[in-house]
Amino acid sequence: MLFSYVARENSASYPGEIKVRSHRKKYAFTGIAASIILAVGLFVGLNNGQEDLNQQDLGTIEDPQEAYEKAKESLQLISAALNSGREDLAYIEEFDKAKNKYIKE
Structure with a gap:
């Protein structure tokens, strides 16, 4: 009985066309924009840090x-x-x- 149901359902088909929506295009630009923002942020952050360090008096004692x-x-x-x-x-000891x-180990 179970196998006959499975055989009947395997032969069934849907006559229409199944449309699958792809959100891949929608989110592709998000990843690219995030990468660009990250690269620009690192570039600006690292360059400003070096300039601040060079201009900063580190308190060297002669x-x-x-x-x-x-x-x-x-x-x-x-x-x-x-x-x-x-x-x-001491408390832990x-x-x-x-x-x-x-408690004996």
Whole structure:
């Protein structure tokens, strides 16, 4: 019964013409326009960045002792920021010890 239905439906055909609309043309220009805008944006952005960097005073210090002091100060600020994160590790270590008492790996 099932196979006879499938055989009958395979022989059926639609006498009219099936029209399939293609949206490909409609969206083709969108991709091209996006590529052009991206290329122009990168070109303008990269060129302006180089000019700003060349014109910018980067704060070069001529005196070696003053440069050393500034570098030392910057590194101490970075060290303080990283060490503040280490304090939180003590809580994690205590939690790990308590967990290991009850859960054996």
